[in-house]
Amino acid sequence: MPSRTGHRVQSLDETPIYSRPAAGTRIGIAGAGGIASFAHIPAYLQLGLTPAVLFDNDPFSIDRALDAMGDAPRPRVFTSGRQFAEALPSLGLDVLDVALPSPLHHAFLTELLDVCGSACPPLLVQKPLAQDSGAARDLAERAAALGVPMAVNLNGRWVPTFRKARELLARGLVGPDPLVSFVNRGLNRKEGDQWRSRLPRLIAYEMAVHHVDLLHWAFGPVSSVYSVVRNVGGLGVDGDNVAVIVLRFASGAVANLLEDWACRDDGVWHYHPDAEQIVVSGPGGTLVATPTELRVTTDTGEETFTTATSWFPDAFAGPMAEFLASLAEGRESELAALRHVDVLRTLDAVYESSRTGESVRLESRTEAAR
């Protein structure tokens, strides 16, 4: 660490954080909607891959996805779910990327696994895998029983500043029993009748899932949860849109997570995906991370790490590359579905605590160890 006067600024963009998959890898996308067009397709193109198959029941979505592909070769397109499921084993896909509305994931994936059996290609599914941890476990176990690798697309882990923060924490830079404050504050007003507007468990299952995943990834299993989850009215959603969540980790860390989608004053925003803020303090120093900057301050100096990349779409290439690498190397993916079930158990405890007003203790045993 340099002296206080020698404040060093380093770019994180010189060191690659994922490897490029083999050219010619065949990707299919089921659910070619907003995030597929805005982030998945650009990320595959960044990796040198062109989606070979698109499935979506809305022709508008298909057109938008084709636009996102620019002048890349045209994919084969399906608009009927049954025809797609029956054709899937013969499409020669290396991975099927699933980005349907998350309330459909369980039924869609169950049918796909029933129809295709062990001929189903490996599945990279958007978060959350299902609407509760039990349904997610059911999917993870069905896929495992058929020998179909299944992973969950948790792209926050490939935001370079968050990745570096985890590395420094693992090296002990902040020291034991850190105190973590995580703020995601902005205004998320829903217009029209989109599926998220009707989702009862919105803020934790659609939003906090990213941040709780990052905290699990950095600090390990959660031992207890206390939370308050609410709906702030007038913003076009039936479900919850704000949450205060306190997590204690078996490792000794404690985190206070604020998810606020109801803040009209943009002067105090720390808003996903550009500016949520994590502060970690401990005896060794303080670390402050946003998706674009990481600052580390100790008693002897200060160091800043920056990235010119953005979470959307750049970080999306990370899970895709990691899952493909795990398949090529014949190992379990870091994003294996069963590991995600641990995160969803924490989110279920968030809802239980908010409902009962009590803190909820969680077994430290992970799903994989059961």
Ligand SMILES: NC(=O)c1ccc[n+]([C@@H]2O[C@H](COP(=O)([O-])OP(=O)(O)OC[C@H]3O[C@@H](n4cnc5c(N)ncnc54)[C@H](O)[C@@H]3O)[C@@H](O)[C@H]2O)c1
């Ligand atoms: N940071 C992230 O990783 C991130 C960001 C946004 C969304 N997501 C996740 O991605 C998933 C999709 O979100 P989105 O914002 O793209 O939603 P979206 O509504 O924009 O897209 C969903 C697509 O699925 C299609 N669809 C709906 N029902 C269908 C059916 N029965 N058969 C075939 N196609 C159907 C729709 O036509 C639409 O094109 C969700 O799980 C969401 O949580 C992740």
